[in-house]
Amino acid sequence: KALCPLIQQPKPQNAITIAVSSRVLFNMDKEQQIYEQKGMEHEMEPFAPGPAFPFVKALEAVNTRLRELYPESEELFDVVLMTNSHAHVGLRLINTINHHRECLITHTDTHMHKHVHTCAQPGHCAVNELGLRVPGDEGIAAATMFNPPEKRTEVSETQLRVAFDGDAVLFSDESERIFKAHGLDKFFEHEKAHENTLLDHGPLKGFLESLGKLQNKFYAKGQRLDCPIRTYLVTARSAASSGTRALKTLRSWGLETDEALFLAGAPKGPMLEKIRPHIFFDDQMFHVEGASQLGTVAAHVPYGVAQKLPQKKPAKENTKDFSATTK
Secondary structure: OEOOOOOOOOOOOOOEEEEEEHHHHEEHHHHHHHHHHHOHHHOOOOOEEOOOHHHHHHHHHHHHHHHHHOOOOOOOEEEEEEOOOOHHHHHHHHHHHHHOOOOOOEEOOHHHHHHHHHHOOOOOOOOOEEEEEOOOOOOOEEEEEEOOOOOOOOOOOOOEEEEEOOEOOOEOOHHHHHHHHHOHHHHHHHHHHOOOOOOOEOOOHHHHHHHHHHHHHHHOOOOOOOOOEEEEEEEOOOOOOOHHHHHHHHHHOOOOOOEEEEOOOOOHHHHHHHHOOOEEEEOOHHHHHHHHHOOOOEEEOOOOHHHHOOOOOOOHHHHHHHHHHHO
16 A cells, blocks of 8 residues: 555566665654654654665655656566555654655555565564565565664765665675685685676675666666766775686676675775765675764665674684685
């Protein structure tokens, strides 16, 4: 059922479905405390925007451009709002959506809600989830979004920018498994021996693919330089020692990112601060936290071997080589 039925929603089989928790779209936790303290007189006040708000706003900006170029097409972002809030929060939530109706076109989907919570990492079910479903994809990629502790970095309102980690995000966790099981030297040997062997896909590969398809629609109209979507690969692999395999894998899929940044073990936060993405996906919490501390909205992807082991930053002497070749 549409909460804000301003325009006809695209059919799910044609759309890129982005499911967002109300707790991450709006800043509900702090506001809920005020409600509990001061009562229902605040019920008509809208919630403040949360960490996912600029991301969703950018999605709708892309939709606006697509509708201008392709009025009959349903290849659009379809934003689904998920909530398990108490009933007394519902009216205020609807009032908030109506308050932001110019930039938020949302509807509820309990089926998606169920699956996103199934995919979310245990222990994070009450935190903020974001799920992505793309046409033809049988599964749903999910991530837990974190609100930067300080002021968030300002992001573009007209260009959607999405940054992806490589291993266990766009690609499988194969390389990471080698390192965890056999150490750094064996990992180097494995990457060298398998330089021309393609990596398997990771959970966010389908989302990058869908973003690429939408980019091509703008390119077809001569808007390559004015495309409202920009993608980034931000990996701690090094271009010299292990970046080749990643790029060959993307090319074999017919995919590319607008920028591929191989940081060779350097922290990701400072680079992300310059890129200013609306969202950055990573499977390692220390990268998520590092990005968040510098103002980037980052989302933890609960996938791969890293979720089964304590996540600690590599020892100082190994940081450069380990990060350069496993991320």
